[in-house]
Amino acid sequence: MADIAEQEEKNKGGRPLKFATVADLKAQIETYFNSCDPHTEMRRVEDGVKQDGSTNWVTREVMTEQRPYTVLGLARALRTTRDTLIDYESGKYDDRDDTDQSGDKFSDAIKDAKARINEQVEERMLSGEAPATPSIFWLKNNAQWKDRQEIDHTTAGESINAYSGLTTEELRKLASGK
Numbered sequence: 001m002a003d004i005a006e007q008e009e010k011n012k013g014g015r016p017l018k019f020a021t022v023a024d025l026k027a028q029i030e031t032y033f034n035s036c037d038p039h040t041e042m043r044r045v046e047d048g049v050k051q052d053g054s055t056n057w058v059t060r061e062v063m064t065e066q067r068p069y070t071v072l073g074l075a076r077a078l079r080t081t082r083d084t085l086i087d088y089e090s091g092k093y094d095d096r097d098d099t100d101q102s103g104d105k106f107s108d109a110i111k112d113a114k115a116r117i118n119e120q121v122e123e124r125m126l127s128g129e130a131p132a133t134p135s136i137f138w139l140k141n142n143a144q145w146k147d148r149q150e151i152d153h154t155t156a157g158e159s160i161n162a163y164s165g166l167t168t169e170e171l172r173k174l175a176s177g178k
Contacts, residue, residue: 022106025088026100026104028077029078031077032074032113036069038065038066040064042060043060044058044059045058068121068124069120069121070117071085071114071117074113085110088107089110090107091105093105094106114143117142118139118143
């Protein structure tokens, strides 16, 4: 009976969190990144052709290619949605008492993971590994990059005087409002 009351107290206010602890969330995030990074795994690979013309297959340890980190890939690995990640990132669940050893909360873990994804996109774009146009589009939509045109309204570093070039008489008229 006491266990039921204790469980109801823990879940008071709605559905339980998707992740039990911040440490659990971080471990799942790291598992996702590790699965994307190059690593060795056993695979069946071609090993020539047999005398009868059929392919000879063998099992070998091979090095995998680097897979790009993605927000949707992370969400999928965590068995959740992009919207749920955004909720965790916003700090919506940070009012819980749970922090990990470093003091991080749920939002910190997601922000750090998304920063790692953004970093890889930037590196791939700047190295020429990824085409610029889709990379820029991705960064604008996922990393809050903005196209911003800055116009300098100065002359040789000095502010432009809106009244320069006016005669004393014209300045007096403006001042009097006539």
